[in-house]
Amino acid sequence: VAAGSPVPAIYFLSDYGLVDEFVGVVHAVLHRRAPGVPVIDLAHQVPAFQVAAGGAALARAAPHLGSGVVLAVVDPGVATARRGLAVGLVPGSASGPRPAWLVGPDNGLLVPALAVLGGAESAYRLTGGNGSTFDGRDLFAPAAAHLVTGGDPAQLGPRIDPGTLVPAPPAPPDREVGTTLITSVAWVDAFGNVQLRATPELLDGMGMAGGPIEVVVVEPHQDAPVLTARRVTAFAELGPGELGVLVDASGQLALVVDRGSAADLLGLGTHGPGPTVRLAPAP
Amino acid sequence: VAAGSPVPAIYFLSDYGLVDEFVGVVHAVLHRRAPGVPVIDLAHQVPAFQVAAGGAALARAAPHLGSGVVLAVVDPGVATARRGLAVGLVPGSASGPRPAWLVGPDNGLLVPALAVLGGAESAYRLTGGNGSTFDGRDLFAPAAAHLVTGGDPAQLGPRIDPGTLVPAPPAPPDREVGTTLITSVAWVDAFGNVQLRATPELLDGMGMAGGPIEVVVVEPHQDAPVLTARRVTAFAELGPGELGVLVDASGQLALVVDRGSAADLLGLGTHGPGPTVRLAPAP
């Protein structure tokens, strides 16, 4: 195979964790049904049942995926009437190969990545599986293996309208109050970098492209410290313990500390999205 | 390779953890000696030295493995006189391909999976290695690579009687005391689901197929709460914080909570097997 050619892979994300054998068993099922197809683990420590966090991780990874099938399982509704999905993507363009299918539960998990990847062209409701509580193994992995080996999607179940997919969990909207921006945490990574939902363009447009910025977490941490942050382009521009604002590797705003945890500095104890953050030009 | 054909793989389980480079080094050794053979990681965060927990994880995974070799290392007796083993399995039948060999220490680790996979046809005592404290790298991985590439097992060491293998660590037997079932915890997964050793058939036969069930952990937690559980088939049938009993994806009984931890609810702090659980028809 020539370098750079589109060899299909399966891209696998879940909240199964890495302590138990769940991820390994899904790999074994994929290997039996699609031998020779690489399986790339995107993340398996999505917090249990957190569809929003899993959907965000998948959307961040999506621009970097090549041809093949995405298999994503964060599925609190397993073994209920919630639908299993295979969603066909609009084919890749001049920007290069991209996944052709996303497979997972119909609970909003796939929707943010769908948006990044250009939207759905088709969708199928998976009718396989056995009603077990391990649909990753029994329903979704077999469907992903079927599709990555060129199987007919119609064999997986009836075609459905992509417009009927359950939407992604809603995120609080950004708000401008005078010169103040009210936004929220999209992601806290393992280094403690705090990605915000507001875009760099919004912050810049409000006059916070250059000077110092006052930052405070206003909810759910009402006693959080009021900090002053500086716009930088690299962690190492910051002094020890200094808070920075930079455009991160996903093109989003992030609060950061050089060789340290902005989440700790801001009084955010956990890794979850959600908390409300207020930014304003420092006085 | 056609979809579904039996391409051999190595299925790897250990207690090496994922912090250090142990697992990666074993992969490197396998790649040097069996290039092109997929290596599927089943689990590497088996609690350190816990042969029973590792053996149970391997047995749960076993029905889903295809052709190839199982490499399992939970080995408190490394570098002692305990034997290293290659155990040959009875060949796969109409139910499809299965592993041909299990490789690991002779301490009971392989025995539960052996039972699931139809039993041993042959066994060899591994005489390689170098007496180091890293037999996963120096003894077991080379043996697994030798076997998966079609090497002669007799080159690994003398043939031994499979009947002489060290048995699996014993589990406490289930007991019926009147209408009460005394069983024990087989596994607590990362979601907090509590798998029991008693079979669904036993519970059903004692008249607990339908109505509510009183559940309490009686040892080692004498102050554990007495809870009432309901038989369900899906997590989402349960109300918030309600305890359920379902047949899990391994076909075993499990105590569960929807989007929560049954282990926490029951006062089980750790992930290990062992605690005694009492179930009885609720009054």
Place this chain on the structure above:
Amino acid sequence: VAAGSPVPAIYFLSDYGLVDEFVGVVHAVLHRRAPGVPVIDLAHQVPAFQVAAGGAALARAAPHLGSGVVLAVVDPGVATARRGLAVGLVPGSASGPRPAWLVGPDNGLLVPALAVLGGAESAYRLTGGNGSTFDGRDLFAPAAAHLVTGGDPAQLGPRIDPGTLVPAPPAPPDREVGTTLITSVAWVDAFGNVQLRATPELLDGMGMAGGPIEVVVVEPHQDAPVLTARRVTAFAELGPGELGVLVDASGQLALVVDRGSAADLLGLGTHGPGPTVRLAPAP
């Protein structure tokens, strides 16, 4: 491919952790640019920004790697003027295949492995990337994929003098004070084994090859217990809770406990290298 032949692989180590999708995204980039090349994960839970710990892990793994490219990213200086490197190794000899290239930041991370692998023959300064804060994805992975598929290193950037590489972080030297050896902790693994920097030869030469050894952590834990250790060759030679000194699987001295944590016994709370340890013949 015949068993044992040198099929190139990419050997990947980082401090990205396994919670976020960083490692998976790098795998996706490698798959797009070098499809069919195995990627072997050595370790991704190197403590954040700890160049010394990452360099030591890479050096321990190095003797076991086959042909291909090492990709290592522990990079607190990302997006600054620190150089990105591709370092060409002296070709493998009769001892078998070895990696041809090491790719990573110029901060000392690669240097200990370089020494193990026979030293640098050439070096190139990577000029790609996009100034992002995710050089593992945008600079180093593309360079590794380029090299593992036989690309011309001169296309990656200008050739530089390997003698100008930033050295590895310095380690405290071992000292002999009378019959006492002052050394330091090189590594605490997940089992709690404590690898020391002093060589077995040094300890033996000081008369501690046989009899009991007094061991104490003298810094930064001034209240640490004074313990007596015994030289052994296997964990299981030790009684319950007894401290042992053995030559570990890397050929280094290690303080160990059978089925337990020497780090806990010694009062070392963390997994990092550094603390000073004093060893002397027991009175």
